[in-house]
Amino acid sequence: MRGSSGSRAGGRVTMGRAPPDGPVPAPPAVAEGVGTYAFMQTQRGSDDPVGYDPCRVIEVEINPDGAPAQHDALVDTGLARVSAATGLRFERVGTTGRRPSFDTVSPRRSPVLIAWATLDEVPELAGDIAGLAGSVSWGQPGQMRYVTGTVALDRDYFDSLGPADLPMAQAVVDHELGHLVGLGHVDDPNELMHEDSLQRWTYGPGDREGMARLGNLDC
Template sequence: MLATMVILAMVITGVIAVSPVVDFGDVRRTVLTHDRLDGVPGSGGEGYSYLATTPGGAPVTWTCEAVIEVEVNPQGAPEGYAELVDSALATVNEASSFTFEVVGETDDRTFLDRGAGPVLLGWADEEEVPDLAGPVAGLGGASYLTGPRGARSVTGTVVIDTDLPRGWFRGMDEEAVLVHELLHVLGLGHTEESGQLMAAQHHGQSELGEGDLAGLAALERHACRP
């Protein structure tokens, strides 16, 4: 049985005139639900795709070497969740120049339509987050702002399905699911290559593949270009 990972990308679009300061009261928020396929068709490179792109084809991601704050909501979390989260974040941090950093716990359950601020990481079921219905391991995505200088991510969400039994992923543990969703937050979409952790369907991969690493490197190049 193949487990399908589905992402939920929350897109915040706005226009920044002259000042880089964004008034979120004037920002139009739109929630887009991606299907069970790849990221943007034709985007990325061998073994990876981008979750969202600008009109010019550049991937939407965070600023260069960004420190991305994360708040954890422990409601519904498995035993040992703190170590689980720390290990998943460490895996992503070691593989990229972006840095996820837990800044505390929260009772916030606003998984959708988030404004700028820390990424919210938590656990929920399909009653609370309908897009977790069916064989969905978790959801992940980033919110971003667009302006004259392009697009930049400003917040995000990772939510893991509490209804799935532990070990449901045939050798793919919950840490691998967390890493998969965190890479969505950074800007990677699904790939058709089964040997990658970012494959839409799980085929036993539990570690980052060459395509995953190439995708992270590509995001870094775009984020840090002059």
């Protein structure tokens, strides 16, 4: 995300509309064709998106090193919003010492990492990039699924924000979580997934339609 672009130790916080052993939650009904959306990755020979398995809980770990004081609220709010838009279920499973890296990735299933990073760790945060996110896909061609992912948020950028900038900080987190579950950038400034995201701080109609598709995949 340009411009403005899990955790509680010893406890678990589940976000979603059904327990892990319950029925698969359906994404909400949304208006179609009103906005603009794009996917990070599609299945070979199809416009069907690659996304997370909706029958699995997505576990999330946070590295709180360098995180802002309000990081718990930012993450909780962001995960709740993505869960409501997709029907996907997230569970914060603790803190971690892992640090973000986009150079080497493993296709093994592991908790999603959310961390506040420095430019030395994630050079892609240079310039006006406030965050970076993506997920690792695995599976047979045409049946790819995301199995884990990383959200790296610019530590210096978040340190520069004051209490009045909380909506902006939340917009950055929400934007990057949109990438995490599979949304790509769009050219429409009326969507939060616009690359610069300066005109909107909440998900737009296209964002919501794309997220509903990502949550409506087969298990």
